[in-house]
Amino acid sequence: xxxxxxxxxxxxxxxxxxxxxxxxxxxxxxxxxxxxxxxxxxxxxxxxxxxxxxxxxxxxxxxxxxxxxxxxxxxxxxxxxxxxxxxxxxxxxxxxxxxxxxxxxxxxxxxxxxxxxxxxxxxxxxxxxxxxxxxxxxxxxxxxxx
Numbered sequence: 001x002x003x004x005x006x007x008x009x010x011x012x013x014x015x016x017x018x019x020x021x022x023x024x025x026x027x028x029x030x031x032x033x034x035x036x037x038x039x040x041x042x043x044x045x046x047x048x049x050x051x052x053x054x055x056x057x058x059x060x061x062x063x064x065x066x067x068x069x070x071x072x073x074x075x076x077x078x079x080x081x082x083x084x085x086x087x088x089x090x091x092x093x094x095x096x097x098x099x100x101x102x103x104x105x106x107x108x109x110x111x112x113x114x115x116x117x118x119x120x121x122x123x124x125x126x127x128x129x130x131x132x133x134x135x136x137x138x139x140x141x142x143x144x145x146x
Contacts, residue, residue, distance in 0.1 A: 043128035046086055050121035051130040054091050057083040058119065058134065067138045070108035072096065076117055076136075085121060094118040094131060113138035 061081040068075045073093035078085060085091040097104040099114035115136040122129040 040127050043123045044130065047089060047121045047123060047128045047130040050086055050089055050091065051119060051132045054078060054083045054085075054119050054121060055132050055134045057081045058117065058136070062136050063139050065139070067136065069111035070098065071115065073117065076119070088124050089121055090124065091119065091121045094120050
């Protein structure tokens with residue numbers, strides 16, 4: 001009678017447990033990757049909105065007599081233009097270039113009234129960073145020479 005009973009052998013059980021273990025590791029890895037990518041995407045979206053808000057503040061600052069001829073990029077720092085970055089993010093001007101009349105240049109000879117400013121907003125954990133290039137034009141108004 002004992003020979004008629006068929007049960008699982010130790011090898012069959014080990015193979016089954018190995019297959020289940022591999023599947024479980026793959027599922028947990030996929031969930032962890034999904035959570036990480038979701039976090040990165042949220043931070044990129046926040047940084048993207050932040051850099052557009054920063055650029056808007058720079059434009060408002062320039063329109064309200066904040067234009068500086070041959071200015072350094074630091075002249076448009078977040079605190080100077082009145083922009084506060086979201087919590088956990090930093091905002092900064094990256095670079096500035098000047099229009100020479102025929103091309104953008106890193107050095108300012110005579111200010112022609114056009115500047116190309118690159119601004120950035122980055123998360124403090126460096127998972128997300130967004131940059132935006134904007135062109136600043138010297139505002140012309142009553143009594144100004146343009």
